[in-house]
Amino acid sequence: MLNDSTIQNWQSTGTYLQSTKGGGMKVFVREVGNRTATPEQTLLVLHGFPESSLSFHRVLEGLAERFDRVVLFDFPGYGFSDKPQQGYSYSLLEQADVALEVWQQLGVTGGHLLSHDMGDSVATELVAREVEQALPQWFSAGFKSYTLTNGSVVLGLADLRIIQKLLLGPLGKWVAKLSTRTIFHHQIRSAHGEAPLEEAEIERLWNMNLHKQGREATHLTIKYLLDRRRYEASRWLPALSKTEVPIHICWGDKDHVARVEIAHYLKQEVCPKAELTLMEGAGHFCQLGAPEIWLRSILTYYERFGA
Numbered sequence: 001m002l003n004d005s006t007i008q009n010w011q012s013t014g015t016y017l018q019s020t021k022g023g024g025m026k027v028f029v030r031e032v033g034n035r036t037a038t039p040e041q042t043l044l045v046l047h048g049f050p051e052s053s054l055s056f057h058r059v060l061e062g063l064a065e066r067f068d069r070v071v072l073f074d075f076p077g078y079g080f081s082d083k084p085q086q087g088y089s090y091s092l093l094e095q096a097d098v099a100l101e102v103w104q105q106l107g108v109t110g111g112h113l114l115s116h117d118m119g120d121s122v123a124t125e126l127v128a129r130e131v132e133q134a135l136p137q138w139f140s141a142g143f144k145s146y147t148l149t150n151g152s153v154v155l156g157l158a159d160l161r162i163i164q165k166l167l168l169g170p171l172g173k174w175v176a177k178l179s180t181r182t183i184f185h186h187q188i189r190s191a192h193g194e195a196p197l198e199e200a201e202i203e204r205l206w207n208m209n210l211h212k213q214g215r216e217a218t219h220l221t222i223k224y225l226l227d228r229r230r231y232e233a234s235r236w237l238p239a240l241s242k243t244e245v246p247i248h249i250c251w252g253d254k255d256h257v258a259r260v261e262i263a264h265y266l267k268q269e270v271c272p273k274a275e276l277t278l279m280e281g282a283g284h285f286c287q288l289g290a291p292e293i294w295l296r297s298i299l300t301y302y303e304r305f306g307a
Helices: 005-012 060-066 092-105 118-131 162-168 172-178 181-192 199-221 224-242 260-270 291-305
Strands: 015-018 026-033 042-046 069-073 110-116 142-149 247-252 275-279
Touching: 005 199, 015 092, 026 060, 026 092, 042 060, 042 092, 042 118, 060 069, 060 291, 069 092, 092 118, 092 224, 110 118, 118 142, 118 224, 142 291, 162 172, 162 181, 162 199, 162 224, 172 199, 181 199, 224 260, 247 260, 247 291, 260 275, 275 291
Parallel strands: 042 069, 042 110, 110 142, 142 247, 247 275
Antiparallel strands: 015 026, 026 069
C-alpha cells in the first residue's frame, strides 16, 4: 500500500513524538532546517482534510529555501500519526492543543503560521488564543503572521461534497467503512475543481487515508466541521477581526468546496487589513495541483513582509 517512493521517503525522513492526548498517541513530525532558527525564520505548517503533511512534498524545498526552519506534522487521525477511534475527540480545540504540544517538544517559541483547509480552522483557534493572550508562556515569541489557504472558514459559503455530508450524518461510521478508492478519487477531483490534479497525487491521498485504518476514522476526523459551526461566528471570525498579527489570505480561485467567495468575504467583512492573493487556475489542493503558482504566491508575501 505504501510502496510509493515519495511516501516512503517522506516517512523515512520524519520522526515521531508522543502526545499526552488520546492515551499517548504517536504524532509524525517532518521538519527541515536549523533547530536554532529564530522565530522570524521559522515556518509552522498545518495540513488539511483528508490530507497529511505529505501534501506539502512538492513545495517543501521552496519553503526551506526561504525559511531557516520548516516544521510540519500529521494531526492525529491523519497520515502517519496514530488514528484512535476511542479516547480522542478530534475537536479543533484538541487538535490545536496537539499542535502546541508538538512545537513545545521541538523547542519552538514562535513563528509564521501557514495553514490549509482543516488546518485553517485549527489556525483560527490559535488566533483566538493569541487574541485572548491564552497562548502558553513558553511560546513567548508568538506568531509572526498567519497565512490561510483554501479552507471552509466561512462554512455558509462552502459547498460541501456529498460524502462529507454523509460522513457527518448518523450513518457516518458505515459510510467511512464502505468508502472505496473509486469514490475517494471522484470526491477529491470534485472538491479540487476543474484545475489539474495528477492521479498520482490523489492515489497518495488515498493510501495515506488507508494507513493505520484511517479510513475507518474518517467519520470522526470530519467532525471538525461541527466545531466550525459551533465556534465560527462567536469565536473564530471575531478573533481574525481583532488580531494585530498580519494576515495573508491566499486562495486558489477554482476551488469547488472552499470557494473563492470565502476569501473575498474574509477580506471584505472580517479582516480588511489582510492581504489577499488569488491564485488563478488553482484548485482546492493547490499546493499539489499548482505548486509553482502556490509557492510564488506564498513566498512573494513573505518577501514583502520581510520574513
